[in-house]
Structures are given as C-alpha cells and as structure tokens.
Amino acid sequence: MAIDATARIHPMAAIDEAAEIGPGVSIGPFAVIGPKVRLGERVVVKSHVVITGDTEIGAETVIFPFSVIGEIPQDLKFHGEDTKLVIGARNRIREHVTINPGTEGGGGVTRVGDDCLLMAGTHIAHDCQVGNRVIMVNNSGLAGHCHIGDDVIIGGLSGVHQWVRIGKGAIIGGLTKIEKDVIPFGQVQGPAGHLVGLNLVGLKRRGLERIDIAELRAAYKALAAEGGTFKERAAALGEASDSDYVRQIVAFITGDSDRNFHQPE
Template sequence: MSITIHPSAHVDPAATIADGVTIGPLCVVGPDVSLGANTTLVSQVNLAGHTTIGADCELYPFVSMGHPPQDFKHKGGPVSITIGDRNTFRELVNIHPGTDAGRPETTIGNDCYFMVGSHLAHEGRVGNKVVISNGVQIGGCVSIGDHAILGGLCAVHQFTRIGAHAFVGGMATVTSDVIPYGSVVGNTAHLAGLNVVGLKRRGFDRKAVRDLRSAYRLLFAQEGTFAERLEDTARLYKDHGLVMEIVDFIRDQDKRHICMPPLGG
C-alpha cells in the first residue's frame, strides 16, 4: 500500500505515517504526530504536538488536535493525545492534550464519532463507541464511558464523569456525574431515568433492563437517605453486574456530586 500526500499539504519529515494514509490539501502535520494505517485527513486538518492517531480514522476539514491546552496551569511541558482506531472527527472538531500540571495525556478509544464543532478539553478520557454530537463542549478532566451519547450543544463541566451507556440530552448543562445507563436532560441537567432506548438498541435483554429499573427506583426513592438507599441497593443486587456498575460508580465519586432526579420527580 502507498501513502498519498497532496502537494499543498505540509507534513514534517519526522512524522510517522503508516501505509495507506491519505493526507489531503492544505493539511499540516507536525514532527511528533503518528498516523495509523489507512487513516484519512480529508483537507485543512492541523495536527501538532505528540498526537497519535490509530488506524482507519477519518478527519474532516478544520479538525485541530495537539496544540497547547487552554489551562493556565500548563507550563509547556510534554503532553500528548492518544486516539484509537476507526474514529471519525467531523468539521471543526478540536481536541486538546493533557497538561503538565495534572494528567499529561488525553485519550480516546475506538469507534467514536465526534460531530461538527465539538470540543474535548485537556486530560479528557473517552471510551469506545462514544457519540459526541454537534457543538458539544467538554471541559477539562472529563471522563466518558463506553457507548455514551452526548446530545447536540450540551456542555459538560470539568472533572465530571459520564458513565457507560449514559445519554445526555441536547443543550443540557452537566455539572454533576451521570450514572452508567442514566439519561439526563435540562439546564442544569437532572437525572430523568435510565437510557432505556439505548439499552434496547444495544441488545440488553428484558430481564437486565427490568432489574436496572427496579434498582433505579430503589436507589432514587424518596424514603430514607441516599447513603442508606445506596447500601440497600448494593446488598439486594450484589450479584447483578449492571446494577453494581452503578453502585461502584457512585462510590468512586471524588470530584463532583451525582446528577439526581428533580425533587418530587
């Protein structure tokens, strides 16, 4: 296989370019960039810093990655972006690396889709098969689990965790952690239930969904304290892996509160 580089592109000779890569017109690729096999830079893509992109990825016009993070604590030390395979980055997507004042790396897994105008800030951690819709703005140090979907124009506060299979509604403002399998909406976002539509689409069986619903009702009931309900849920569903994923997620919180249903909701 051959490498195709348009004459108007500027690719530093020190960059690592695998077989089958296509680099279109007016792209800029820096010396510490690595592109995996069959990855395509459509046109006017700008890649800088220690940016590693896996195989079979597609980057559309005006994608920018690897330039210094928007964090005043960063002093210019070595930082990086590491991206897996089969990811798509549509027009105007912007990805920042880590910081030398915290976690030095931003990471994205496999099979993710970043739509037009979305932004992932410094030290972000994105899992596999995540969908980031148009105009989504993700603050620094945010963690997003596998299969999560973020609706258009939503904003995620720094240090927030979004659990696996969660759904964030369009234009939501997320300032608290979102439990795995949860669905949140609104400004400021509140927990509106489970992401049942997503669970069904991904083939979760009826019993698994039913058990998750039962555990959810117990966990977010009005009776008792949340701590008591959490321990009751852990005890009653200790052998249910999906429910315990939610329990463990809540127990692991250290930066932000959990996004909760509205009072009386």
C-alpha cells in the first residue's frame, strides 16, 4: 500500500493495498478507497465516502460524507472497459455527490477542473469535461458528454442534456432544463430554458471593464437582431468586433456541435 507517512487515516476506513495516498491526506471512518485511486497532497476524505475506479484527485480537494466518486457510468453501453476520472485541485465536493468515469465511446475520461464547488446531491455523468471554478448548486446534474466552461454557475435542481456545451462564464437559473448549447457569458433561466441576457453579475464580479461589458451587450443585441441565421449573425460579429470576449462567443457559436443553441428572445 503506497501511503505517505504523514497521511492520517481512521482505523475504521477500508483502503485497498494498491491505492496511492499522498502526503497530508486525511481519511475519515467508514470511507472506502479502491485499488486504482490516487489521492494528491492534503486531500480530505470525510466519513462514509466511496472512491473507486481509476480515479485521480488533486491536492487539497475535500470530499464530504456519502459521496460516491468513480463508480461505473450509468450507461447501458458500458461493459467494464478501462476508463478514468480525473479531478483537479482544491475542489469542494459536498454530501451525496456522484461523479462517474468515462466510457469507451466518449473518449474514456471524465474531467473536473480546479476550484469547483459541487453542492449536495449534484451529479456529473460519464465523459463530461468540467472547467475551473464551476459551481453546481444542490441537486443539479450533467448528463453524459457535457462540456462546461470555466466560471459557469448551474442553479439548483437544473438538468443539462447530454452532449450540451455551456460556454465560459454562463449562468443557469434554478429549475432550468438545458437542452441546447449556451453561449459564453449567457444567462438562461426558466423551466424551458430561455436565454434572457448576459450574466452581468458574474462579469462584474470577475472585474471586467465597463467597455468590455458594453461590447458584450452590443454583441448580444446583434445576435438577437432579425435577418440571417444565428450563426451568420455570429460570423458577422466576429468580423466587426475587436473584443476578446465577443470573439469567445463567436468561436463558441461557430465551433463544432451537433446541437442547436438557446438563442436571445
């Protein structure tokens, strides 16, 4: 068993002999750690947590009771193939969170970035790619193959359909169904998921200059205008704007996706 001498492990924890436990790790009672698990420096695993599968967890991540991390995907096409789950550093994974590894058909790896807050009861399905500083509020969930950009907030009890992309800095209101891609910095809310504007609160919190916010507002109005398709209006924006933030939206809209978009109304 590769356990660093500085790790603190409760005698009632069940740890496989092949697991790798890094310096300063703390593991509480009744936690279960599987043979292919690798815990980075100062990871905290509280009581009754299950971590299994080929799972890597980065430094200083804290996992709260009754979470199940790395258990096999909820996908009938999964037949035991060797897939992975990679979770970054300094995440806060609260009670009853479930995160599944990838599948052979989806690239084989589920990833969660750094500094995320996954509140109680949230779910991240197989093959999802979740960025940094993402917040998922209580009982929200990602279906398989979703791509979630940095600094996204997903409201409580919201569900994101498989293969959906949510762009950087977007915010999803509570009780919202997301079936289409969401542009960077967009704000989507309501049971049917309507794009109602930009995530202005988030932009201000990130310290964007007024000129940048003004350019994003103008871009949003241009995307909402009549004439041409949504992608044609986005392409025209890319030619007309020098804003880095606007270009992120344009690149997102014109990028590869087999889904439609939540569009301004």
